[in-house]
Amino acid sequence: MHQMNLEVNGVSYPVVADASRNLLSVIRTEVGLTGTKEGCDDCECGACMVLLDGQPVNSCSYLAAQAEGRAITTIEGLAEGDELHPIQAKMLELGGVQCGFCTPGMIMSAHALLERTPQPSEEEIRIGLSGNLCRCTGYAKILAAVGEAAVEIR
Amino acid sequence: MTNETPVGGLGHSPIRFDGEAKVTGAARYPADSVPLSALHAKVVFSNQPHARMTSLSIDAAEAIEGVLFVLTAADVPVNEYGLTMFDQPVMIGVRDTGRSAVPADVSRWEADKIAVVVAETAAAAQAGAAAIEVTWEQLPIVADVATARSDDVLVHPEAGSNSYHNLKIRKGDIEAGWNSADVVIEGTYELPYQEHAYLQVEAGTAWIDDKGRITVETGGQWTHEDREQIAHALDLPEESVRVIYAAIGGAFGGKEDMTLQIVLALAAKRLHTEGIDRPVHCAWSREESIVGHHKRHRATIHAKLGATADGMITAVEADVWLDAGAYNYTSNKVLGNAHLSVGGAYEIPNARIDSHAVYTNAVPGGAFRGFGGPQGAFVAETQMNKLAAALDMDPVELRRQNTLRDGSEGISMALLPAGVTLPQVIDACAHAASEPVEAAPFAPIASLPADDRSVVHGRGFAAGYKNVGFSFGFPERCEAEIHLHGDAGDDAPTAAEVFHSGAEVGQGMHQACLQMTAQATGVPLDSVSGTFSDTAHTGDSGSASASRLSWMAGNSILGAAEEAEKAWRDGQRPAIGKFRFTPPPTETLDPETGAGQPNFAYGYMAQSVDVSVDVETGHIRVDRVISTHDVGRAINPQLVKGQVEGAVVQAHGYVMSENLVVEDGRIKNPRLSQYLIPGIGDVPEHVESVILELADPLGPWGVRGMAEMPYITYAPAVVAAVHDATGVWFDEFPLTPSRVLAGIRSS
Numbered sequence: 052m053h054q055m056n057l058e059v060n061g062v063s064y065p066v067v068a069d070a071s072r073n074l075l076s077v078i079r080t081e082v083g084l085t086g087t088k089e090g091c092d093d094c095e096c097g098a099c100m101v102l103l104d105g106q107p108v109n110s111c112s113y114l115a116a117q118a119e120g121r122a123i124t125t126i127e128g129l130a131e132g133d134e135l136h137p138i139q140a141k142m143l144e145l146g147g148v149q150c151g152f153c154t155p156g157m158i159m160s161a162h163a164l165l166e167r168t169p170q171p172s173e174e175e176i177r178i179g180l181s182g183n184l185c186r187c188t189g190y191a192k193i194l195a196a197v198g199e200a201a202v203e204i205r
Numbered sequence: 206m207t208n209e210t211p212v213g214g215l216g217h218s219p220i221r222f223d224g225e226a227k228v229t230g231a232a233r234y235p236a237d238s239v240p241l242s243a244l245h246a247k248v249v250f251s252n253q254p255h256a257r258m259t260s261l262s263i264d265a266a267e268a269i270e271g272v273l274f275v276l277t278a279a280d281v282p283v284n285e286y287g288l289t290m291f292d293q294p295v296m297i298g299v300r301d302t303g304r305s306a307v308p309a310d311v312s313r314w315e316a317d318k319i320a321v322v323v324a325e326t327a328a329a330a331q332a333g334a335a336a337i338e339v340t341w342e343q344l345p346i347v348a349d350v351a352t353a354r355s356d357d358v359l360v361h362p363e364a365g366s367n368s369y370h371n372l373k374i375r376k377g378d379i380e381a382g383w384n385s386a387d388v389v390i391e392g393t394y395e396l397p398y399q400e401h402a403y404l405q406v407e408a409g410t411a412w413i414d415d416k417g418r419i420t421v422e423t424g425g426q427w428t429h430e431d432r433e434q435i436a437h438a439l440d441l442p443e444e445s446v447r448v449i450y451a452a453i454g455g456a457f458g459g460k461e462d463m464t465l466q467i468v469l470a471l472a473a474k475r476l477h478t479e480g481i482d483r484p485v486h487c488a489w490s491r492e493e494s495i496v497g498h499h500k501r502h503r504a505t506i507h508a509k510l511g512a513t514a515d516g517m518i519t520a521v522e523a524d525v526w527l528d529a530g531a532y533n534y535t536s537n538k539v540l541g542n543a544h545l546s547v548g549g550a551y552e553i554p555n556a557r558i559d560s561h562a563v564y565t566n567a568v569p570g571g572a573f574r575g576f577g578g579p580q581g582a583f584v585a586e587t588q589m590n591k592l593a594a595a596l597d598m599d600p601v602e603l604r605r606q607n608t609l610r611d612g613s614e615g616i617s618m619a620l621l622p623a624g625v626t627l628p629q630v631i632d633a634c635a636h637a638a639s640e641p642v643e644a645a646p647f648a649p650i651a652s653l654p655a656d657d658r659s660v661v662h663g664r665g666f667a668a669g670y671k672n673v674g675f676s677f678g679f680p681e682r683c684e685a686e687i688h689l690h691g692d693a694g695d696d697a698p699t700a701a702e703v704f705h706s707g708a709e710v711g712q713g714m715h716q717a718c719l720q721m722t723a724q725a726t727g728v729p730l731d732s733v734s735g736t737f738s739d740t741a742h743t744g745d746s747g748s749a750s751a752s753r754l755s756w757m758a759g760n761s762i763l764g765a766a767e768e769a770e771k772a773w774r775d776g777q778r779p780a781i782g783k784f785r786f787t788p789p790p791t792e793t794l795d796p797e798t799g800a801g802q803p804n805f806a807y808g809y810m811a812q813s814v815d816v817s818v819d820v821e822t823g824h825i826r827v828d829r830v831i832s833t834h835d836v837g838r839a840i841n842p843q844l845v846k847g848q849v850e851g852a853v854v855q856a857h858g859y860v861m862s863e864n865l866v867v868e869d870g871r872i873k874n875p876r877l878s879q880y881l882i883p884g885i886g887d888v889p890e891h892v893e894s895v896i897l898e899l900a901d902p903l904g905p906w907g908v909r910g911m912a913e914m915p916y917i918t919y920a921p922a923v924v925a926a927v928h929d930a931t932g933v934w935f936d937e938f939p940l941t942p943s944r945v946l947a948g949i950r951s952s
Contacts, residue, residue, distance in 0.1 A: 079237075085230070085237035085238075086229065086231065087230070088404070088405070088454075089236070090404045091491040091876070091877050092490060092491065093491070093876065093877075094878075095877035095878045096491075096877055098404055125230065126228075126229065127229065127231075129229075130229055135228065135229070139228040142224075142228050143220045143221075143224045143228055144220060146218070146843040146844070146847050148221070148224050148227050148228060149712065149847055149851065150452075150453060150711025151224075151228075151232055152404040152455060152711075153404045154227050154228055155228075158228060176885075177886045180885045181884055183884075183885070184404065185404070185885075186404055186455050186457070186855065187455055187847075187851045188850060189847075189853055189855075190850075190883075190885040190888055191892060192847065192850065193885070194885065
């Protein structure tokens with residue numbers, strides 16, 4: 052067993068877990084934040100996307116131990132109190148959420164995109180979200196929501 | 206009560222009430238509420254497409270540290286289940302233990318279950334699963350319909366033939382139909398499987414609740430049907446079983462049948478018997494999900510269409526073969542839908558249609574958005590488009606001439622239910638397609654940058670219909686309960702509560718229930734709340750399927766509101782109204798002629814699709830989709846458009862890229878990296894929803910069902926557009942670049 056400290060959404064969590072455990076399972080079961088989803092456990096769907104020092108990472112395929120000393124941001128860390136992040140608010144307003152299972156990972160990818168590309172073209176949004184699968188919406192409303200969130204953030 | 210539209214009643218698109226939890230990560234899906242005390246279950250598949258079990262030992266598995274026990278067929282009181290036929294054992298065992306209509310010693314599918322290991326941790330359960338010792342006598346594998354049709358090897362000897370469900374239509378005088386035809390179109394179509402690929406794979410937790418009920422929390426499409434099947438297999442009264450739905454991460458028909466429900470209930474019951482007061486949790490991996498649940502049916506359909514030189518249909522013949530796989534699931538009902546739709550939504554004077562569901566040792570076919578409609582419509586609409594080309598006729602005009610309309614007799618020789626609006630839908634779609642694109646299309650991700658000289662363009666059209674609600678004599682019903690709150694002296698209630706079981710699978714059902722309750726009671730939406738999808742608190746609503754739930758739930762809510770209003774006027778506080786809605790009865794089809802009234806309502810749709818095809822690479826880009834629907838009345842226009850856009854993209858995957866490989870009874874590509882559903886870079890450039898609101902005479906506020914319709918006509922419209930661009934007909938898909946290129950080069 053490996054003892055580690057994980058900094059998730061600005062809070063330090065002491066965790067004891069097998070060194071082989073992936074970050075997704077440790078966030079969900081040891082830290083207890085279940086907003087990050089498992090859709091495939093193989094980097095195929097993007098539902099488990101979190102940010103490591105601002106960079107999007109499929110947490111299913113990343114060892115928890117490797118995340119020590121880095122700032123981990125999950126979907127639970129985006130809203131400021133009751134104030135939704137503009138990406139969250141636009142996803143709701145424009146109907147980018149149906150079953151909602153892809154939504155946390157989708158929003159984390161969008162967040163990383165807008166951090167590095169504050170004024171993305173539609174093609175850049177598509178590329179930024181190309182690692183996140185959605186089976187409900189057909190993506191059009193997600194695309195629109197991220198585009199409008201970028202405008203709002205500016 | 207007021208007749209004015211309250212704020213947030215019908216026709217508005219307020220933010221869905223369950224949305225905030227979904228964007229903040231607070232929503233609880235079935236794998237998100239695992240108590241710390243929970244034990245973990247592992248379902249063990251047979252991994253045998255066709256074999257008889259000769260021995261099974263769980264001793265070594267139960268000896269593994271952390272394993273509490275292993276459940277086998279011997280633990281199942283009534284070892285059979287199935288949504289419409291009890292033809293599937295809960296678990297395969299050496300001897301037929303328990304009561305079962307189906308022999309339980311034969312594995313007919315690689316994902317038949319042989320054991321459930323319950324352990325302290327998922328890892329211990331996995332280790333236990335690996336320690337199970339089982340031997341098999343191999344039986345010949347019935348790989349596909351072509352093999353099955355000979356009946357040399359029977360998948361279910363008790364059924365007498367692999368072709369276990371067969372339907373006929375004999376309408377008019379087929380010989381006279383061919384004699385009056387100037388043109389005959391004939392083709393054989395091979396239609397592929399499709400995997401649902403909902404993002405949330407199967408998971409659930411079971412425990413004994415405070416009233417002693419075996420309680421299963423999971424995701425599904427019909428709480429009460431899950432409960433009925435659990436109770437049947439466990440030989441318990443339904444009242445002893447409770448089913449609760451957590452937030453559900455997509456379903457599309459794929460969660461209509463049992464996966465974990467019965468085995469979780471068995472595990473909870475065994476724990477209780479042993480005095481262990483702990484919940485038990487099970488979650489499938491993506492691979493287990495793809496291997497372990499049914500698919501859209503692969504099908505072989507041969508069809509013939511005759512018409513006069515001026516484009517009037519004279520005759521239709523079709524032979525439909527659905528690969529039902531190892532167990533029926535809902536294949537008998539899916540077959541019925543394919544049977545009714547394979548001729549198209551047209552006036553057909555003379556018809557011969559024979560349709561068959563066939564057992565094989567492949568993955569079962571079952572419910573998936575459209576429910577046989579997509580296979581039927583692909584053939585019907587491709588035949589019509591070929592006819593238009595053969596007659597050099599406008600494909601829209603051909604449909605205008607032959608379309609079903611009010612007063613038409615349907616293919617099963619019964620009048621269509623009133624409110625046939627296909628003529629208006631066809632016209633609206635054709636009109637919208639002639640308009641310029643509203644906004645500039647998005648720039649594509651040009652994975653294969655096209656040489657302009659090699660890119661050709663085309664446009665295709667398709668139209669159709671889909672029944673709303675369950676067919677063929679099923680006892681359709683939907684229950685709702687409404688409570689109106691307020692003080693004794695209040696003229697009108699200040700708050701309303703609705704109790705409803707309708708499954709929220711992502712489509713917005715619960716939001717629609719609240720809006721319909723606001724509309725029905727006159728209580729403003731922000732004072733309406735709901736309790737949903739828990740058999741302990743909500744009545745039987747029927748399934749979230751067949752585009753039925755808004756239509757059925759709306760009628761049940763209208764009835765409950767009326768009852769609650771009476772109680773309110775009688776001074777009851779809270780005023781409680783309960784209502785069980787039943788639509789007009791339907792009929793099974795006559796076994797020899799197919800005559801009968803199969804349905805009580807329909808939705809109508811038409812689609813126009815523009816494509817660009819790179820004839821050097823075989824790469825297709827869909828530039829524009831006009832998806833036209835009569836929804837009767839849009840309860841929430843944003844949710845309606847969400848269904849259209851989502852269905853179109855799901856159908857885009859079906860026709861363009863999704864290719865499930867099943868050989869000798871085994872799925873060869875059970876991963877999302879090998880089975881390619883559309884990503885955000887793969888979708889049509891521009892999807893336009895054209896929404897008509899022409900009331901369904903029986904629909905609540907005129908509402909029609911609509912969630913399947915945008916899926917059904919998309920594939921034939923794409924294939925017609927590709928033909929328009931290239932001159933090549935594709936009778937088989939997905940239209941991968943290699944298939945398209947081969948088609949172009951061989952033409």
